[in-house]
Amino acid sequence: MGNQMTEMLKGTLEGIVLAILEARPAYGYEITAQLRDEGFTDLAEGTVYALLVRVEQRGFVDVTKVPSEKGPPRKVYTLNAAGTAQLAEFWTTWTFLSGRIEHLRADRTSTHQQTEGDD
C-alpha cells in the first residue's frame, strides 16, 4: 500500500516527531502508538526507534530513563535548545515546500482550456 507515503515520510517524519516532543516529552513506544492512532497505521516501530537514536546522536533531544510498571524502563525524550532550532528549520523548509506544492494544486484547478503564455 503506502509506498507513496513511505517515500513522503522521508524528511518529514523527523519534524513530526520533534513537533510531538515539543508539545511534551515522550518515549518511543508511546510516540509510535500515538502516530498510528492518528492515521499512520503502517508506521513501523523500528522506524521510530531508529529516528530517535538519530536525533539523540545529533543532540536534538535529552534522554531520561524512567522505570515502568508494565515492562522495561522507558527512554523519555525531551526536546532541547538544539532540537527546537532544528524544528524551526523544519517548519521553514516545510512552509516553503508546502507553499510550492499547494501552488501547483491551485494551478491545476484553473488550467483547463486554452494555451496562454507559450514560448
Add this chain to the structure above:
Amino acid sequence: MGNQMTEMLKGTLEGIVLAILEARPAYGYEITAQLRDEGFTDLAEGTVYALLVRVEQRGFVDVTKVPSEKGPPRKVYTLNAAGTAQLAEFWTTWTFLSGRIEHLRADRTSTHQQTEGDD
C-alpha cells in the same frame, strides 16, 4: 545547505514534476529551469533526468523527441492516464500528510500544557 530540503523532496519531487506535466508537456531541461526559477535553486539537473527516466519506465508518461534549434533533440514528456492516476494518488497522500503536519503546527501555537480537547 538544504540538507533538510533534500530529504523532504524524496517522495514529493515526483508528484511535483507530474503536476507540472499535467499543466503542459515539457522536457527535462525546461522542468529543471522552471523549478529553479520557482525557488528550488539547489535542485541538481541530474536529479530531474533520473526522475524522468523513472516515471517513464513506470509508464506514467509518454515521450516524444522534438528537434531543437539550440542543441540536441528534446525529450518531451506528456502525462498519460497512468500518470494522471499516480498524480491523484500523490494528492491523496499529500493531503493526508499535510493535514497531519498542519495539525501539529496548530497545536504548537496554543502552548498551554493544560489538558484540552485537541481534536
Add this chain to the structure above:
DNA sequence: ACCGGTACCTAGCGTTACGTTGTACCGGTA
C-alpha cells in the same frame, strides 16, 4: 509454564536525491 502486552534495539534492503562527469549540438567571437 506459557502467552500476550509493554518497551527497546539492530542488520540488511530498496528507494531516492545529490555530486560529478561525460557526451553532443549549436552560435558567437577571436
Add this chain to the structure above:
DNA sequence: TACCGGTACAACGTAACGCTAGGTACCGGT
C-alpha cells in the same frame, strides 16, 4: 579555424531514510 558558453541528455557512485524482519527483556494472567 579554434575556442567557449549555452542547450540538452545520461550514467555512476554515495548518503540518507523508512521498512522488513527479526531479537531481547520485563511483567501479569491463565
